[in-house]
Amino acid sequence: xxxxxxxxxxxxxxVPRPISNDISVRVKNLYAVYDEKxxxxxxxxxxxxxxxxxxxxxxxxxxxGSGKSTLVTHFNGLMISxxxxxxxxxxxxxxxxxxxxxxxxxxxSYDKKIINLLWRxxxxxxxxxxxxxxxxxxxxxxxxxxxxxxxxxxxxxxIKTKNNHELITNPYVRENTKIAVxxxxxxxILEINDKMNYEELQRFEFIKKEIKTNYHLSxxxxxxxxxxxxxxxxxxxxxYQLFKDTIEKDIMFGPVNLGVKKSEAKKRAKFYLNKxxxxxxxxxxxxxxxxxxxxxxxxxxxxxxxxxxxxxxxxPTAGLDPxxxxxxxxxxxxxxxxxxxxxxxxxxxxHVLEVADxxxxxxxxxxxxxxxxxxxxxxxxxxxxxxxxxPRVIAVINELIKKDLKYEILKQKQPRTIEELADAIxxxxxxxx
Numbered sequence: 001x002x003x004x005x006x007x008x009x010x011x012x013x014x015v016p017r018p019i020s021n022d023i024s025v026r027v028k029n030l031y032a033v034y035d036e037k038x039x040x041x042x043x044x045x046x047x048x049x050x051x052x053x054x055x056x057x058x059x060x061x062x063x064x065g066s067g068k069s070t071l072v073t074h075f076n077g078l079m080i081s082x083x084x085x086x087x088x089x090x091x092x093x094x095x096x097x098x099x100x101x102x103x104x105x106x107x108x109s110y111d112k113k114i115i116n117l118l119w120r121x122x123x124x125x126x127x128x129x130x131x132x133x134x135x136x137x138x139x140x141x142x143x144x145x146x147x148x149x150x151x152x153x154x155x156x157x158x159i160k161t162k163n164n165h166e167l168i169t170n171p172y173v174r175e176n177t178k179i180a181v182x183x184x185x186x187x188x189i190l191e192i193n194d195k196m197n198y199e200e201l202q203r204f205e206f207i208k209k210e211i212k213t214n215y216h217l218s219x220x221x222x223x224x225x226x227x228x229x230x231x232x233x234x235x236x237x238x239x240y241q242l243f244k245d246t247i248e249k250d251i252m253f254g255p256v257n258l259g260v261k262k263s264e265a266k267k268r269a270k271f272y273l274n275k276x277x278x279x280x281x282x283x284x285x286x287x288x289x290x291x292x293x294x295x296x297x298x299x300x301x302x303x304x305x306x307x308x309x310x311x312x313x314x315x316p317t318a319g320l321d322p323x324x325x326x327x328x329x330x331x332x333x334x335x336x337x338x339x340x341x342x343x344x345x346x347x348x349x350x351h352v353l354e355v356a357d358x359x360x361x362x363x364x365x366x367x368x369x370x371x372x373x374x375x376x377x378x379x380x381x382x383x384x385x386x387x388x389x390x391p392r393v394i395a396v397i398n399e400l401i402k403k404d405l406k407y408e409i410l411k412q413k414q415p416r417t418i419e420e421l422a423d424a425i426x427x428x429x430x431x432x433x
Contacts, residue, residue: 019051019087019089021054022053022054023051023052023053023054024052024053024054024055024056024088024309024310024341025051025052025075025086025087025088025310025341026050026051026052026086026087026088027048027049027050027051027052027071027074027084027085027086027087028049028084028085028086028087029047029048029049029083029084029085030045030047030048030049030071030074030081030083030084030085030086030094031043031045031046031047031048031081031082031083031084032044032045032067032070032071032074032079032081032365033083043365044067044070044365045067045070045071045081045365045366046067046364046365046366047084047366048067048071048084048365048366048367049084050360050367050370052341052343053341054339054341055336055339055340055341056336056341056342056357056358057332057333057336057342057344057355057356057357057358058341058342058343058344058356058357058358058359058360059344059345059346059351059352059355059356059358059359059360059373060072060343060344060345060359060360060362061345061346061347061349061352061359061360061361061362061376061388062361062362062363062386062388063363063386063387066362066363066364066365067362067364067365067366068345068362069314069345070365071362072233072312072314072343072345073233074086074093074094075088075231075233075310075312075343076227076228076230076231076232076233076310076312077093077224077227077228077231078233080093080094081094082094088227088230088231088310089230091223091226091227091230093227225258225259228258228306229258229259229306229307229308230308230309230310231308231309231310231311231312232303232304232306232308232310232311232312233303233312233314234299234300234303234311234312234313234314234316235314236314236315236316236318237296237318237319238296238299238300238303239292239295239296239298239299241299241302242287242288242295242298242299244287245286246283246284246285246286246287247269247273247278247282247283247284247285247286247287247290247298248266248269248270248273248283248284250287250298250299250302251265251268251269251272251273251298251301251302251305252265252266252268252269252305253302254302254303254305254306255268255305255306255307258306260306265305268305268307269283269301269305270283271305272301272302272304272305273298273301275301275304275334276297276298276300276301276304276331277297277327278294278297278298278301282298292319293320293321293324293327296320296324297327300331304335308340309340309341310340310341310342310343311332311335311340311341311342311343312342312343312344312345313328313332313342313343313344313345314345315345315346315347316328316332316344316346317329317346317348317351325348325351329351329354329355332344332355333355336357344356349377349388349389349390349391350391350392352373352376352391353373353377353391353393353394353416353417354416354417356372356373357372358370358371358372359371359372359373359375359376361376361382361386361388363385363386368382368385369382373416374394374411374414376388377390377391377394378394378411392418393415393416393417393418393420393421396418396421397410397411397421400425407428409428410424410425410428
């Protein structure tokens with residue numbers, strides 16, 4: 001192995017991370033691994049990459065345990081991954097390293113643990129070198145290789161080789177490859193002495209350089225606070241966050257601790273409390289004497305008072321009656337109207353159809369589908385492969401189409417509520433006469 005490592009380049013690459021003005025949150029190669037040192041480790045996020053645009057309402061849906069909450073808790077630094085990063089504007093949390101092109105070593109198996117380890121080190125950005133013998137057709141080699149990877153690497157290069165010396169001396173290998181994969185199947189084995197097994201890979205120190213900027217949150221607490229100012233998080237039961245003796249103090253707590261002057265925080269407390277339907281007389285009251293719905297409004301007022309650019313709601317309608325659910329959806333729509341980007345985690349598909357601009361479907365720690373509500377709910381593969389229940393509007397349209405294909409036109413109208421569906425049907429019927 002030392003023989004291979006002698007060929008590593010020592011040149012450090014600069015990490016350019018500019019993002020366009022229309023991107024609110026960039027997630028790149030993000031992993032979250034629980035019990036990482038245990039044999040039965042749980043990969044909660046599996047190499048997530050996505051650019052979330054500004055001023056949109058994203059609903060993140062999927063089965064329980066699919067990674068929804070784990071993903072959004074990275075947005076404001078509640079969780080910081082060792083693998084991959086999240087970028088909000090010019091603030092980056094997570095892995096601040098880049099990898100230069102290098103011949104990492106030679107792997108001669110498809111051991112799942114090895115593949116997981118390599119994926120967590122940005123494997124999808126690497127060029128793969130697949131070495132194969134003259135006995136195997138190149139098309140067969142490609143198919144066999146790609147079949148072993150759920151996500152495709154950025155490029156594949158297939159080179160026929162006869163011996164270990166050619167691997168070491170080949171200039172392409174030295175200049176363009178990060179890892180050489182030797183075995184395509186049991187018939188494609190090269191006699192190479194320098195191989196890395198899983199234990200060796202774990203001990204291997206990847207060549208990487210920390211970028212000395214204010215991106216590093218653990219060292220720049222001011223930037224960490226700025227991230228919290230940009231990204232507000234409304235937990236599933238935000239009323240449990242209340243702890244001050246008056247409602248005014250509770251709403252002021254967040255802004256004041258993030259650098260807002262007390263006089264300004266007082267104004268915000270009054271403004272956002274009124275905005276959520278509670279009068280000035282509530283300011284001096286104890287939050288603990290309120291009803292459940294009122295407590296939730298006060299807690300959300302405390303988040304809104306920070307005046308974040310991005311808001312994350314985790315199951316915001318849990319435990320609310322229909323009127324409370326409607327109010328919560330209106331808060332989300334108002335946030336977008338005020339040029340905020342909103343993320344909502346929910347299991348209530350009616351709300352997804354009514355409010356979402358874009359839907360993110362997650363399963364087993366991966367984003368498996370994105371699109372408009374209609375693109376998602378009419379994707380039968382997604383519906384069949386997850387526990388997602390289609391909203392009533394979609395169910396009715398499906399039943400109408402089964403009876404008569406002429407109702408396909410309703411999919412073009414894209415009604416989002418029962419009322420809108422009724423109006424679309426009436427309009428369609430009038431057009432038939």
